[in-house]
Amino acid sequence: MTLDVTPSDVDEDGIRVVRLRRHVPVASVISFPAWGTARRLSILLSTTGATVVSTHTRFFPMSYVGLRAARLAGIPVIHTEHGAGFVRTPSRVIQLASRLVDLSVGRTVLRRAAAVLAVSAPVAEFVSALARRESVIFPNALRxxxxxxxxxxxxxxxxxxxxxxxxxxxxxxxxxxxxxxxxxxxxxxxxxxxxxxxxxxxxxxxxxxxxxxxxxxxxxxxxxxxxxxxxxxxxxxxxxxxxxxxxxxxxxxxxxxxxxxxxxxxxxxxxxxxxxxxxxxxxxxxxxxxxxxxxxxxxxxxxxxxxxxxEAHWAWASRAREYLAIVSRLHGGDTMQTPGAPTRPEDVTGRE
Missing domain, CATH: 3.40.50.2000 (Glycogen Phosphorylase B;)
Structure with missing residues (x-):
C-alpha cells in the first residue's frame, strides 16, 4: 500500500499493489493520505487475513498510518528504518520541520513497532539514540x-x-x-x-x-x-x-x-x-x-x-528467508523489544 497521483488496485508480478490518492505533496518526497485512511486500511487488513504489516522509514506519513491501522486490526508491525540520522538538507526550514516529525511521529513509529530492522549499523545506532530500543541489522539486497x-x-x-x-x-x-x-x-x-x-x-x-x-x-x-x-x-x-x-x-x-x-x-x-x-x-x-x-x-x-x-551475502533469496524467520519469531510471542545492542539477521535465523 502506497500513495500516488492516481489511485489503483492492481496485481504486479503476483503482488497486490494498492495505491491511494496522495495529498499535499512536499518537495516531491513526502505526501499525505486522506483523513480516515488508517481506519479504512485496518478493515482491509482484517478482511484479507494479513498477519504482519511492514512499514518503511520513520518519518513518512504512511509509516504512522500503517502502524495505526495494524494496531486497530491487532496485527504486529515490522518497521524497516533506512535513515542513519536526522534529515540533512540545505534548507533550515526543512531541517527543523523534519526533526520535529522525528521527535514525535518518527519516535512513536520506532517505539511501537513489534520489531525494527535497520539497513546498516549506523541506522541501528540512530534507532537506539532516537527511540531507545534495539534493532536487527538487515541490509538491502539484490534480485x-x-x-x-x-x-x-x-x-x-x-x-x-x-x-x-x-x-x-x-x-x-x-x-x-x-x-x-x-x-x-x-x-x-x-x-x-x-x-x-x-x-x-x-x-x-x-x-x-x-x-x-x-x-x-x-x-x-x-x-x-x-x-x-x-x-x-x-x-x-x-x-x-x-x-x-x-x-x-x-x-x-x-x-x-x-x-x-x-x-x-x-x-x-x-x-x-x-x-x-x-x-x-x-x-x-x-x-x-x-x-x-x-x-x-x-x-x-x-x-x-x-x-x-x-550471491551468498547480497541476494534477496537469502534475505527473504531471514525476514520470514523474524516474522516467525514474532508470531512465536517474541516482542523483540528488549533494550540493548543491535543484532544481526544471523542472530535471529542461525545463518552463519
Missing amino acids: MEDWPAFADDAPPTGIAFIGRLVGGKGWEEFVDVAATLLTEPEFDGLQVHMLGDGPDRENLRTRIRSRGIDGSIHLYGHADTAVIRSVLHGSVLVNPSRLAEGFQITLLEAAASGAQIVSFPVPSVAPIRADGGPVREVRELSLQPLIDGVRDALRRPLPAMPRPVL
Whole structure:
C-alpha cells in the first residue's frame, strides 16, 4: 500500500499493489493520505487475513498510518528504518520541520513497532539514540536475476552519478569532477552519465552549461534496471553524498555490475568493501580528494567483488528467508523489544 497521483488496485508480478490518492505533496518526497485512511486500511487488513504489516522509514506519513491501522486490526508491525540520522538538507526550514516529525511521529513509529530492522549499523545506532530500543541489522539486497554475471572485466571508460537531484546528494560535485577530468588529455574520450531526476533538474542544467560541458554529459532522468546495469558496467560510480544515507542500494548495484566505486563515507561502503567490493572511500569531503579518487579508479581499477560472495551475502533469496524467520519469531510471542545492542539477521535465523 502506497500513495500516488492516481489511485489503483492492481496485481504486479503476483503482488497486490494498492495505491491511494496522495495529498499535499512536499518537495516531491513526502505526501499525505486522506483523513480516515488508517481506519479504512485496518478493515482491509482484517478482511484479507494479513498477519504482519511492514512499514518503511520513520518519518513518512504512511509509516504512522500503517502502524495505526495494524494496531486497530491487532496485527504486529515490522518497521524497516533506512535513515542513519536526522534529515540533512540545505534548507533550515526543512531541517527543523523534519526533526520535529522525528521527535514525535518518527519516535512513536520506532517505539511501537513489534520489531525494527535497520539497513546498516549506523541506522541501528540512530534507532537506539532516537527511540531507545534495539534493532536487527538487515541490509538491502539484490534480485540476482536482474544482475547477471558480466562477461568481461574491462577497465572503466566512464564515470556515472545515480541518484535524486536534490541538495546534498552530490550532483554538483559530480559535474565539477567531470569538468575537471574532461580537460585532461588522458580522459579526452571519457563517457559521463547522470541518471536520476528531482527538483534540482534545472540547476543541474545551468551548472553543466556554466562548466562548458553540456555536449559531454548524458542525462537519462529516471532509468530502469537494464539501463542502470549497462551504464555501470565499464564506469566508475561517483557517490559524493553528504545525506544521512542508510544503505545506498546503488553501491551494491555498482558492485554487481563490475563498476568501480568512489564514495564519500556512507554506511554501505564498509560492508561492501569487506566483501571484496572495489570501493575507494574519500574521507575528506571536498572536491580535490574526490577528483583524485576518481582519477585513481580510472587508472588502476580494483578487482571486482567475487560472484559467489555477491550471491551468498547480497541476494534477496537469502534475505527473504531471514525476514520470514523474524516474522516467525514474532508470531512465536517474541516482542523483540528488549533494550540493548543491535543484532544481526544471523542472530535471529542461525545463518552463519
